[in-house]
Amino acid sequence: GAGVSQTPSNKVTEKGKYVELRCDPISGHTALYWYRQSLGQGPEFLIYFQGTGAADDSGLPNDRFFAVRPEGSVSTLKIQRTERGDSAVYLCASSPLGADGETQYFGPGTRLLVL
Amino acid sequence: AQTVTQSQPEMSVQEAETVTLSCTYDTSESNYYLFWYKQPPSRQMILVIRQEAYKQQNATENRFSVNFQKAAKSFSLKISDSQLGDTAMYFCAFIPSGAGSYQLTFGKGTKLSVIP
Numbered sequence: 001g002a003g004v005s006q007t008p009s010n011k012v013t014e015k016g017k018y019v020e021l022r023c024d025p026i027s028g029h030t031a032l033y034w035y036r037q038s039l040g041q042g043p044e045f046l047i048y049f050q051g052t053g054a055a056d057d058s059g060l061p062n063d064r065f066f067a068v069r070p071e072g073s074v075s076t077l078k079i080q081r082t083e084r085g086d087s088a089v090y091l092c093a094s095s096p097l098g099a100d101g102e103t104q105y106f107g108p109g110t111r112l113l114v115l
Numbered sequence: 116a117q118t119v120t121q122s123q124p125e126m127s128v129q130e131a132e133t134v135t136l137s138c139t140y141d142t143s144e145s146n147y148y149l150f151w152y153k154q155p156p157s158r159q160m161i162l163v164i165r166q167e168a169y170k171q172q173n174a175t176e177n178r179f180s181v182n183f184q185k186a187a188k189s190f191s192l193k194i195s196d197s198q199l200g201d202t203a204m205y206f207c208a209f210i211p212s213g214a215g216s217y218q219l220t221f222g223k224g225t226k227l228s229v230i231p
Contacts, residue, residue, distance in 0.1 A: 003159075033217065042119075042206050042221030043160070056217050089158060100212055101148035101167060104219060106160035 002026075004107035006092050012113045013082055021077040021110045023092030029105075031098030032075050034067055037089040037109070046090075049075060050098050082114045117142045119209050121222035128197045129230050135182075136192045136225045138207030146212040149183070149190045150219070155203040163205070166190065168212075194227075202229045 005024040013019050025032050030051055035043035045059040049069045057067070064082075069075040079086055089111050093104040118141045128134035140149070151163040166174045166183050173181050178195045194201055207222045 031217075033219075035219075040223065042208075042223050043219070044221070045218035048217040056215070059218065091158075091160065093160075098217065100214075100216070101165075101210060103150070103162055103165055105162070106152075108157060108159040111158075 004092055004094055004105055006090075006107040006110050008110055009108065010111045010113075012115065014115050015082060015084060017082050017114075019079050019082055019112065021079075021090050021112070023075045023077070023107060025073065025075070025092070025094030026105055029094035029096050030072065031095040031102070031104075032069060033093040033095075033104055034075070034077050035091040035093065037091055039088070043091050046077070048098070055098075079112075082112075084114050087112055087114045117144070117209050117211065117220045119207050119220050119222040121205075121207055121225050123225045124223070125226045125228070127228040127230055128194075130197055130199060132197055133193060133195045134197055134227065136194075136205050136207075136227065138190045138192070138222060140188050140190065140207070140209050142188070142209065142211065144211040144213075148210050148212065149181075150208040150210075151179070151181070151190075151192045152206045152208060152221075153201075153203045154206060154224070160206070164192065197229045199229050199231060201227060203227060 032049040034046040037043040048056040089109040091109045093106045095102040149166045152160045204224045208219045
C-alpha cells in the first residue's frame with residue numbers, strides 16, 4: 001500500500017477483555033515498530049520486528065502485551081486482560097531495512113479506550 | 116538513557132510569519148540522528164526533517180529548517196511563511212547510531228497553532 005495502515009481506527013473495550021490491533025506496513029518494508037502514545041505525551045517504544053522475528057521487545061510493559069508478525073508483513077499487537085491504564089493511541093511504523101538512522105514511517109494509530 | 120525535552124507546550128504564530136520550536140536532548144552518544152515529526156489531528160506522524168549528527172550542515176526541507184548545535188545538544192525547528200496547514204503537534208525525536216538502535220525517543224511535543 002501507499003502508507004502504513006492500522007485497524008481499527010478506534011477501539012472501545014471493557015476492563016479485563018482481550019484486544020487485537022492490526023498493522024499493515026508499507027509494502028516491502030522489513031522493519032516494523034510499535035509505539036504507545038498516552039495523552040499529552042510523545043510516543044514510547046514497545047517492540048521492533050526485523051522480518052518475522054521480534055528483535056527488541058524491551059518496551060513491552062508486562063506479559064499481558066504480545067505482538068506477532070508471522071509472515072514478515074502484517075503485525076498484530078495483542079493485549080490480554082486489558083486495564084484502564086492501557087488506554088492510549090497505539091502507533092505502528094515501518095522502515096525499509098531497519099538500517100542505521102533510517103526514517104520510520106508511521107500509521108494513523110489505533111485509539112484504544114478501556115472502560 | 117537518552118532524554119528529549121521540548122520546553123514549549125504550546126505556541127502560536129500568525130499566518131505567513133516565522134516560528135521556532137525548541138528541542139534539547141541529553142545523550143552520551145557521539146553519533147546519532149535527530150528528527151522532527153508533525154502530528155495533525157488525524158494522528159498520523161509525518162516526518163518533517165531529519166538530521167545526521169555527524170553532518171555540520173543544518174538540514175532544510177522547503178519552508179522547514181533546523182538549527183543544530185551539537186555542543187549545546189540543541190535541535191530547534193524553524194518554520195518560515197507559516198501556513199494554516201502547519202497547525203499540529205510537533206515532536207522532536209532522537210535515535211543513537213549503531214547496531215541495536217531501533218527505538219526513537221520522543222519529547223512531549225509542542226502544540227503549534229497558526230492564526231489566520
